[in-house]
Amino acid sequence: MSVRSLRWDGDALLLLDQRELPHREVWLRIQDWQGVAEAIREMAVRGAPAIGIAAAYGMALADGDWDAAREGLASTRPTAVNLAWALDRISALPTKSPSSILAEAETIEQEDRELNQRIGSFGADLVPRSANVLTICNTGSLATGGHGTALGIIRTAHAQGKVAKVWSCETRPRLQGLRLTAWELMQDGIAFASIVDSAAASLMRAGEVDIVIVGADRIAANGDTANKIGTYMLAVLARFHQVPFIVAAPTSTLDPAIADGSDIPIEEREGRELTEIGGESVAPENCPVFNPAFDMTPGDLITAIVTENGVFLAPYAFAKAPLALP
Numbered sequence: 001m002s003v004r005s006l007r008w009d010g011d012a013l014l015l016l017d018q019r020e021l022p023h024r025e026v027w028l029r030i031q032d033w034q035g036v037a038e039a040i041r042e043m044a045v046r047g048a049p050a051i052g053i054a055a056a057y058g059m060a061l062a063d064g065d066w067d068a069a070r071e072g073l074a075s076t077r078p079t080a081v082n083l084a085w086a087l088d089r090i091s092a093l094p095t096k097s098p099s100s101i102l103a104e105a106e107t108i109e110q111e112d113r114e115l116n117q118r119i120g121s122f123g124a125d126l127v128p129r130s131a132n133v134l135t136i137c138n139t140g141s142l143a144t145g146g147h148g149t150a151l152g153i154i155r156t157a158h159a160q161g162k163v164a165k166v167w168s169c170e171t172r173p174r175l176q177g178l179r180l181t182a183w184e185l186m187q188d189g190i191a192f193a194s195i196v197d198s199a200a201a202s203l204m205r206a207g208e209v210d211i212v213i214v215g216a217d218r219i220a221a222n223g224d225t226a227n228k229i230g231t232y233m234l235a236v237l238a239r240f241h242q243v244p245f246i247v248a249a250p251t252s253t254l255d256p257a258i259a260d261g262s263d264i265p266i267e268e269r270e271g272r273e274l275t276e277i278g279g280e281s282v283a284p285e286n287c288p289v290f291n292p293a294f295d296m297t298p299g300d301l302i303t304a305i306v307t308e309n310g311v312f313l314a315p316y317a318f319a320k321a322p323l324a325l326p
């Protein structure tokens with residue numbers, strides 16, 4: 001099963017509001033680029049590929065205001081390079097009009113759906129039989145054009161009968177794992193248990209994790225990978241417990257212009273994400289908070305990086321990110 005979380009409707013972008021899931025399926029109808037920018041910033045749409053696709057549709061709503069729209073959309077979330085990549089594709093169009101931009105946005109979305117199937121097939125070959133797979137955040141249909149990256153591999157491996165169980169990290173503080181990955185896994189009938197992020201260590205020590213598969217927001221030329229906060233912790237644990245650690249992402253997530261992860265901008269979000277649960281404050285008033293949304297996993301902790309072009313092993317040396325499927 002593959003949910004579509006965004007859809008074009010005549011003169012508007014329809015977005016499934018991921019802040020409301022899993023309890024309510026609310027569709028936002030957005031008719032200007034500023035609305036798309038706000039939806040990305042506020043995480044109504046999230047996940048690196050989905051952010052890029054939404055931004056491309058946002059440009060189709062810019063009504064000739066291309067430069068302001070490009071700048072406004074690009075500044076919404078700094079870590080996921082798919083955003084700049086999609087906007088670059090729109091900028092590179094020989095003629096810009098609402099219809100040519102819309103066609104390109106639809107192509108980007110369609111390509112993403114197709115290449116996720118390829119990531120799924122390549123990655124499933126790395127999954128052992130009867131595997132207990134640990135993942136973090138949401139990298140599924142909601143985060144992409146469909147199928148998913150890390151979750152796409154899990155889906156494909158599950159269809160091949162290889163997945164015994166998924167351990168799904170809840171993913172503090174926005175709970176993408178507990179709310180969104182759990183929702184997708186339940187719809188697919190894949191056996192799983194949600195865990196608090198800090199349960200990963202003892203599960204690995206107990207031999208309950210055979211492979212870790214995660215997504216990415218930006219991958220530097222040397223394989224250093226920015227992904228949801230907590231990913232680096234999982235990579236360190238995986239190395240200590242000798243569990244394979246796999247990163248799955250489309251080539252649009254590669255940023256070969258950045259030599260290593262130290263130059264990847266890490267988004268910091270407001271403290272309220274930590275101090276409030278369900279809109280209720282749970283911390284002392286004015287509690288100081290540091291809330292980075294992502295962390296950086298060094299490439300040498302990553303067993304393999306799976307893209308639509310195949311499985312890459314360390315040491316990584318990504319020279320260029322092709323714009324389209326080969």
Ligand code: MRU
Nearest residue numbers: 046047048139143149215216228
């Ligand atoms: O803050 P989010 O929810 O946008 O973060 C998402 C992730 O970290 C994903 O792992 C990544 O974007 C890949 S989604 C296919």
